[in-house]
Amino acid sequence: MKITKASVNISAPGRNFVTLKVETDEGIYGLGDGTLNGRELAVASYLTDHVIPCIVGRDPFQIEDIWQYLYRGSYWRRGPVTMAAIGAVDVALWDIKGKALNTPVYNLLGGKSREGLLVYAHANGTDVDHALEDVAKHKELGYKAIRVQSGIPGLAGTYGVAKTPGRYEPAERGLPQECEWATEPYLRHVPKLFARVREAFGEELHLLHDCHHRLTPMEAARLGKELEPFHLFWIEDPTPAELQEGFRTIRDHTTTPIAVGEVLNSIWDAHDLIRNQWIDYIRMTAVHAGGITHLKKVADFASLYHVRTGCHGATDLSPVCMAAALHLGTAIHNFGIQEHMPHTDETDTVFPHQYFFQDGLMYPGEGPGLGVDLDEKLAAKYPYQRAYLPVNRKLDGTLTDW
Ligand code: EZ4
Ligand code: CO
Numbered sequence: 001m002k003i004t005k006a007s008v009n010i011s012a013p014g015r016n017f018v019t020l021k022v023e024t025d026e027g028i029y030g031l032g033d034g035t036l037n038g039r040e041l042a043v044a045s046y047l048t049d050h051v052i053p054c055i056v057g058r059d060p061f062q063i064e065d066i067w068q069y070l071y072r073g074s075y076w077r078r079g080p081v082t083m084a085a086i087g088a089v090d091v092a093l094w095d096i097k098g099k100a101l102n103t104p105v106y107n108l109l110g111g112k113s114r115e116g117l118l119v120y121a122h123a124n125g126t127d128v129d130h131a132l133e134d135v136a137k138h139k140e141l142g143y144k145a146i147r148v149q150s151g152i153p154g155l156a157g158t159y160g161v162a163k164t165p166g167r168y169e170p171a172e173r174g175l176p177q178e179c180e181w182a183t184e185p186y187l188r189h190v191p192k193l194f195a196r197v198r199e200a201f202g203e204e205l206h207l208l209h210d211c212h213h214r215l216t217p218m219e220a221a222r223l224g225k226e227l228e229p230f231h232l233f234w235i236e237d238p239t240p241a242e243l244q245e246g247f248r249t250i251r252d253h254t255t256t257p258i259a260v261g262e263v264l265n266s267i268w269d270a271h272d273l274i275r276n277q278w279i280d281y282i283r284m285t286a287v288h289a290g291g292i293t294h295l296k297k298v299a300d301f302a303s304l305y306h307v308r309t310g311c312h313g314a315t316d317l318s319p320v321c322m323a324a325a326l327h328l329g330t331a332i333h334n335f336g337i338q339e340h341m342p343h344t345d346e347t348d349t350v351f352p353h354q355y356f357f358q359d360g361l362m363y364p365g366e367g368p369g370l371g372v373d374l375d376e377k378l379a380a381k382y383p384y385q386r387a388y389l390p391v392n393r394k395l396d397g398t399l400t401d402w
């Protein structure tokens with residue numbers, strides 16, 4: 001089999017997505033997600049201008065060799081743009097191989113370690129009462145694990161909280177929004193939020209919370225300690241992870257489990273976090289961490305250190321990436337949990353898919369390959385629109401880490 005053609009689809013059905021389609025001389029094609037929220041066109045150019053010319057003519061079955069060729073061959077290794085582009089190619093090649101061998105991708109990765117994958121939903125509210133209502137709604141939908149974020153008294157807006165009740169979408173069209181942030185009221189508020197959630201819903205429900213990289217290690221240590229009575233499944237991104245050893249401080253002070261990795265791109269970004277057992281869950285995804293090939297290596301390395309996976313699954317990870325996460329999560333032993341932030345109806349219609357949600361779990365489907373398609377005609381009706389994640393400033397105007 002030979003790769004005959006590859007093309008990049010940039011469209012915005014509900015939000016922006018970059019999708020790579022790799023075609024072969026046997027009529028089989030594969031899809032890969034290359035979406036990098038707020039920097040989509042950089043990945044599209046990396047693929048179109050620099051990668052596609054190098055993969056046409058190659059045998060798509062040689063996934064490991066093509067991965068190494070793109071990673072080593074570029075000379076400039078790692079980074080989100082490079083790794084998203086490599087990830088898009090890699091996922092498309094796994095899709096091709098599954099279709100060619102007429103088997104779901106999880107079968108190529110070792111087969112089923114489980115039937116369904118535990119997923120967590122997002123609940124949010126401008127205050128605690130509204131957040132509780134949203135938790136109740138998601139519990140009703142069958143979720144067994146729920147991330148809870150709420151507005152902070154005294155702050156105009158907070159990460160993870162929709163401005164108008166309903167779904168929270170991280171990026172907004174136009175230029176970046178500027179939001180305000182203050183750590184002290186946040187630290188005072190979050191333990192009160194979780195006390196109310198436990199009081200209302202009992203001990204069974206898994207509860208998660210995203211700090212979104214805003215705290216210093218010692219602030220995160222305090223938060224983790226104060227949340228201990230409420231037995232969280234995890235706190236996410238407690239502190240920025242460029243300095244991996246920053247996590248040692250948090251670890252030394254709290255038994256609240258720690259998840260990190262949605263902005264990490266390679267095993268080297270998490271090497272110290274994992275081998276020192278400073279974290280419990282690694283959140284890298286197929287799109288941003290070099291595809292299924294590299295993510296499987298990260299997961300296997302993590303398995304040596306009691307670290308489980310908790311892949312990022314916000315709306316900016318396309319259905320192609322969700323399918324990749326579900327196939328990998330089905331196969332590996334150390335799957336932990338999968339984030340599930342449902343896509344808009346526009347996204348779901350442009351990307352018809354086999355994976356589905358039932359009773360708190362997700363299933364990848366049994367069709368060949370990844371089980372996701374792209375309706376290119378429909379996608380053409382939703383042209384790309386520039387959109388950014390917000391930036392945040394402390395009350396004195398200083399930019400926050402995220
Ligand atoms: O900020 O998906 O856990 N989820 C998150 C998301 C991320 C966006 C980044 O593109 O933190 O809201
Ligand atoms: Co997050």
